[in-house]
Amino acid sequence: MESYYKHHVFFCLNERGADAPRPSCARQGAEAMQDYAKKRIKKLGLSGKGEIRINKAGCLDRCEEGPVLVVYPEGVWYTYVDESDIDEIIDSHLVRGEPVERLMI
Incomplete structure (x- = not known):
């Protein structure tokens, strides 16, 4: 089955108290x-069906390595x-x- 988006990116935006x-x-x-990422993707003309979607997410439970984002369908953090x-x-x-190895977790 083909993915709806070429890439689906989730940014953890979870907020805990100080x-x-x-x-x-x-x-x-x-x-x-x-x-910033959402605006840049739109500016590059890469948003929409079959392209790249930038989304907000709740806690992705990798707090100590944050801030974090994950790219699907590859599952690269x-x-x-x-x-x-x-x-x-x-x-x-x-x-x-080409994944960016220096930023991968």
Whole structure:
């Protein structure tokens, strides 16, 4: 069965309180990076059926490695720091099909 999207990307946006014993992706800038990725994919003309979908997700339970995102159908997990890391994931993995090993978890 063929996937509805070429790539489906989920950004963990879970938020825990400042006093929580575990970190959370939202407190590490995940929402801004998810929004950035969504806008960049749209600007590149890669959004829509059969292309790339950028979604928000609740806790993906990899908190200590966060912020995290996962790319399906491959099931490749990434961590990232800033827009340049998101650009590299988009350009290398999502566009050229070459996972970014330095950001994989």
